[in-house]
Amino acid sequence: PFETETQLLRRSFHLFVDLLLPYFVISRYLRDRASVNDALGALFVCGLIVAPIAIFERFKGWLLYESVYLRWQEVDFAIFLMRDTALRAMAGSGHALVLGHFLVVCFGLLGIYRMELKGLRLVTVWALLTLALYATVSRGPWVAAAIVVLTMGLFTGKVLKFYGLA
Numbered sequence: 001p002f003e004t005e006t007q008l009l010r011r012s013f014h015l016f017v018d019l020l021l022p023y024f025v026i027s028r029y030l031r032d033r034a035s036v037n038d039a040l041g042a043l044f045v046c047g048l049i050v051a052p053i054a055i056f057e058r059f060k061g062w063l064l065y066e067s068v069y070l071r072w073q074e075v076d077f078a079i080f081l082m083r084d085t086a087l088r089a090m091a092g093s094g095h096a097l098v099l100g101h102f103l104v105v106c107f108g109l110l111g112i113y114r115m116e117l118k119g120l121r122l123v124t125v126w127a128l129l130t131l132a133l134y135a136t137v138s139r140g141p142w143v144a145a146a147i148v149v150l151t152m153g154l155f156t157g158k159v160l161k162f163y164g165l166a
Contacts, residue, residue: 040109047106048125051132054089054099058135061087089135100141103133107145111152 003011030036088096106129110117117125133145 040112044106044109044113047103047109048128050091050093050099051103051106051128053091054103054132054135055128057089057091058087058137086137088137089132091132096136096138097140100133100136100138101144103129103136104141104144104148107133108148108152111149 026039030039089099090096091099093099093102110125110129114122133141
């Protein structure tokens with residue numbers, strides 16, 4: 001009742017782009033196992049690209065994409081991105097919780113792609129994702145990551161052995 005027609009059209013366009021368009025693209029593209037593996041691999045690589053940005057934001061103390069976000073949203077959400085004196089990393093995701101849950105998905109994908117990564121590479125990726133998850137300073141994703149890691153280890157035996165760290 002308090003929105004103009006322009007705001008209603010804008011919100012409808014955003015819902016279309018955010019929900020319906022990805023659904024149609026995914027439902028038409030992912031036809032066989034190889035295309036699903038390609039899509040999950042691309043998602044995992046995106047997590048590895050975002051992780052150093054999150055670590056930088058947390059330990060440097062400023063948000064890398066804040067000026068872009070402020071220009072688009074016209075609202076300063078920096079107050080909500082502080083936990084005590086710690087800045088919660090966003091890495092361009094819009095919020096620390098979104099980034100945290102995306103990194104939880106990457107932890108699950110690390111369990112899938114662990115065979116391609118061996119030795120020092122596996123430990124480096126594990127440490128990178130762990131530090132990035134810590135950089136979000138979000139307890140919900142921490143708990144979700146612990147559940148993902150323990151569940152993946154539970155189905156295969158020992159957790160550290162499953163992830164190649166033991």
